[in-house]
Amino acid sequence: xxxxxxxxxxxxxxxxxxxxxxxxxxxxxxxxxxxxxxxxxxxxxxxxxxxxxxxxxxxxxxxxxxxxxxxxxxxxx
Amino acid sequence: xxxxxxxxxxxxxxxxxxxxxxxxxxxxxxxxxxxxxxxxxxxxxxxxxxxxxxxxxxxxxxxxxxxxxxxxxxxxxxxxxxxxxxxxxxxxxxxxxxxxxxxxxxxxxxxxxxxxxxxxxxxxxxxxxxxxxxxxxxxxxxxxxxxxxxxxxxxxxxxxxxxxxxxxxxxxxxxxxxxxxxxxxxxxxxxxxxxxxxxxxxxxxxxxxxxxxxxxxxxxxxxxxxxxxxxxxxxxxxxxxxxxxxxxxxxxxxxxxxxxxxxxxxxxxxxxxxxxxxxxxxxxxxxxxxxxxxxxxxxxxxxxxxxxxxxxxxxxxxxxxxxxxxxxxxxxxxxxxxxxxxxxxxxxxxxxxxxxxxxxxxxxxxxxxxxxxxxxxxxxxxxxxxxxxxxxxxxxxxxxxxxxxxxxxxxxxxxxxxxxxxxxxxxxxxxxxxxxxxxxxxxxxxxxxx
Numbered sequence: 039x040x041x042x043x044x045x046x047x048x049x050x051x052x053x054x055x056x057x058x059x060x061x062x063x064x065x066x067x068x069x070x071x072x073x074x075x076x077x078x079x080x081x082x083x084x085x086x087x088x089x090x091x092x093x094x095x096x097x098x099x100x101x102x103x104x105x106x107x108x109x110x111x112x113x114x115x
Numbered sequence: 116x117x118x119x120x121x122x123x124x125x126x127x128x129x130x131x132x133x134x135x136x137x138x139x140x141x142x143x144x145x146x147x148x149x150x151x152x153x154x155x156x157x158x159x160x161x162x163x164x165x166x167x168x169x170x171x172x173x174x175x176x177x178x179x180x181x182x183x184x185x186x187x188x189x190x191x192x193x194x195x196x197x198x199x200x201x202x203x204x205x206x207x208x209x210x211x212x213x214x215x216x217x218x219x220x221x222x223x224x225x226x227x228x229x230x231x232x233x234x235x236x237x238x239x240x241x242x243x244x245x246x247x248x249x250x251x252x253x254x255x256x257x258x259x260x261x262x263x264x265x266x267x268x269x270x271x272x273x274x275x276x277x278x279x280x281x282x283x284x285x286x287x288x289x290x291x292x293x294x295x296x297x298x299x300x301x302x303x304x305x306x307x308x309x310x311x312x313x314x315x316x317x318x319x320x321x322x323x324x325x326x327x328x329x330x331x332x333x334x335x336x337x338x339x340x341x342x343x344x345x346x347x348x349x350x351x352x353x354x355x356x357x358x359x360x361x362x363x364x365x366x367x368x369x370x371x372x373x374x375x376x377x378x379x380x381x382x383x384x385x386x387x388x389x390x391x392x393x394x395x396x397x398x399x400x401x402x403x404x405x406x407x408x409x410x411x412x413x414x415x416x417x418x419x420x421x422x423x424x425x426x427x428x429x430x431x432x433x434x435x436x437x438x439x440x441x442x443x444x445x446x447x448x449x450x451x452x453x454x455x456x457x458x459x460x461x462x463x464x465x466x467x468x469x470x471x472x473x474x475x476x477x478x479x480x481x482x483x484x485x486x487x488x489x490x491x492x493x494x495x496x497x498x499x500x501x502x503x504x505x506x507x508x509x510x511x512x513x514x515x516x517x518x519x520x521x522x523x524x525x526x527x528x529x530x531x532x533x534x535x536x537x538x539x540x541x542x543x544x545x546x547x548x549x550x551x552x553x554x555x556x557x558x559x560x561x562x563x564x565x
Binding site for chain 2: 045046047048049050053054055056057059060062063064066067068070071072074075083084085086088089091092093095096099100103104105106107108109110111
């Protein structure tokens, strides 16, 4: 994970990402999606397994990577 | 129509509305990139056609309702379509009224939906006689469509010249797959190329990160600062006609009609054009901004629904930017849907009406309610807990999987090639419309030359 206060995030698709985190997430999601598709049993719809894999990858990535946004409420005056 | 089917339609509409309420809020989610893959997967997975349409309508209405939220709260567009609204929403934000912006935009959306559903159905019925002619010359129409759209872009000659080479790359890959017996001769790889074009700009950017010098020269940022003002929530069910004043209601309605009639044009272009036209007449900055955003949201919503429904009902070919982009899986998703056999051929007019009405009504009642009441909480959740990296990963993973499904390991490389080229063209100003039309016209175009 990135160190606090350092400027090392870059912009991809209108939001900020950290390169290392992005690579981790791309690998996780590709492995889970393709993996899900490949391990699907013969008589089943492999696509469904791939989709479940994709969602799983998304959840894993979301839980181990911190968003690059600082968020706060402004007090009402 | 039996009760079980209606229950299923309601169910899938709730699913679509809920899913795209969340996705709509996430910043930078391009409509085509987030809607096309999921719809495609549902089609290929064998979901009943009428349920697919219900899902799509609910999803698009929900997405259009919520993608204005980050614009209002943080000035970050939730999608390409909401980008033109940023300027006006920022005015309201400056005056400390982001919640007003959300209400006005969401109400504009509702008016857009109410107007465009019946009007699109009427327009579609009127255009049915033209369908046979259009069907016969579809490749030619796509080719001239690509040229026309290319001429409308800023970098027009570059865009025009890119059409033939791009078509050659596409057909070249297809021929390679046939030659190597990766896919049977009568199968045309389409889906994964389409997705390659869709995420092309991201793929190009990712490849550039591999270049050390490029990487060093990229602008670096800390974290994105987002602040929101806390607002109170109201009781009771919100009424869009009370939220908008009379003038705003009228101009939203007029823009919506405009959006339906110009369904074949670029919705972003129309939104900018109309927004400026309406806004320039009003002096008071707050009133001007409120009028502009409610009308713009009405127009985008109407243009999206009409752009999907009119070509789908009348023609069966994707002849609008919306149909070519987010809604494309409804027209062509081999092996389930082809141009000779898609929703246009399968569903009756009654089915279209039922699916549209159920999808739209459910999405509006769930999402409008949630949008007005819990806009802040939802925004806070997405901004705090959903990293952008995970979103990019999800779409990248989906594309890899669908590439493999279409034509095996080699096609992963093929899709990367398409993505890199498409990303490069995109950066030079050749928009999605030109590229998609080229993809459709490629077999005919290459066949014409040889």
